[in-house]
Amino acid sequence: MIQKFFNTFNCSVNISINSHCSEIELNKWEFSKFIVRKLVPVAGIHPFPLDELMLMATAVVHFRPDVVFDWGTHIGKSARIFYETAKLYKIPLEIHSVDLPEEVYHVEHPHKNRGKMVHNKKNVYLHLGDGVETSLNIYKANRYLNPLFFVDGDHSFDSVYRELTLIVKEVENPVILLHDTFYQSSEAGYNVGPYLAIKQVIAESPKPFKVHSTAFGLPGMTLLYL
Numbered sequence: 001m002i003q004k005f006f007n008t009f010n011c012s013v014n015i016s017i018n019s020h021c022s023e024i025e026l027n028k029w030e031f032s033k034f035i036v037r038k039l040v041p042v043a044g045i046h047p048f049p050l051d052e053l054m055l056m057a058t059a060v061v062h063f064r065p066d067v068v069f070d071w072g073t074h075i076g077k078s079a080r081i082f083y084e085t086a087k088l089y090k091i092p093l094e095i096h097s098v099d100l101p102e103e104v105y106h107v108e109h110p111h112k113n114r115g116k117m118v119h120n121k122k123n124v125y126l127h128l129g130d131g132v133e134t135s136l137n138i139y140k141a142n143r144y145l146n147p148l149f150f151v152d153g154d155h156s157f158d159s160v161y162r163e164l165t166l167i168v169k170e171v172e173n174p175v176i177l178l179h180d181t182f183y184q185s186s187e188a189g190y191n192v193g194p195y196l197a198i199k200q201v202i203a204e205s206p207k208p209f210k211v212h213s214t215a216f217g218l219p220g221m222t223l224l225y226l
């Protein structure tokens with residue numbers, strides 16, 4: 001029975017609905033088929049559990065970005081998730097994914113595996129440099145109208161605060177996804193730097209961001225948009 005349900009997956013069904021209304025709304029039953037049938041076989045559920053896969057794909061089908069800026073690249077899993085979603089739903093976009101140069105130490109640097117999940121994928125471009133600086137340079141040099149930023153580099157308060165502040169300052173109408181944003185009280189001993197950075201940037205921003213976050217477990221993802 002369950003197998004039969006998933007076999008009815010049809011990518012031409014309208015996923016983003018009621019777009020004349022104020023809130024994001026998807027046909028989540030249909031979209032779940034896409035997540036389970038198409039994304040999970042490629043991307044698994046680590047580091048992005050099902051609700052985070054759904055939030056990433058939602059950002060693509062709802063906002064229909066013309067460009068995704070993604071950092072850090074690591075093995076390219078997040079870039080691949082954006083790529084697969086855009087391909088299936090026929091949303092033309094470029095993906096620019098940035099990781100640090102070899103000579104800059106970072107505990108999570110993927111070295112020779114950098115970007116391996118998106119090698120030779122059409123309209124996916126890999127760059128070396130600082131994520132936010134490189135992305136904003138590309139953004140400013142082009143005529144993108146509708147950028148989506150995926151912030152998944154260094155997860156300290158200072159890094160996320162800096163990156164988010166720069167995006168908000170330089171980009172008129174950004175859609176921003178941030179990873180590792182789960183909040184838990186201090187007894188758990190978690191790094192809540194990204195959560196606190198988002199909270200502070202929103203409080204300081206004159207722009208009235210809407211915020212949606214996944215809940216109830218690590219690692220956590222937050223969507224900001226205007």
Ligand SMILES: C[S@@+](CC[C@H](N)C(=O)[O-])C[C@H]1O[C@@H](n2cnc3c(N)ncnc32)[C@H](O)[C@@H]1O
Pocket residue numbers: 071072073074075076077078079098099100106108109110129130131132152153154
């Ligand atoms: C958690 S991993 C990213 C996972 C990746 N998004 C994926 O889906 O496979 C963090 C990555 O960010 C990179 N990184 C850290 N700081 C960065 C920065 N300032 N600019 C670009 N990349 C950075 C690290 O080298 C590492 O590869």
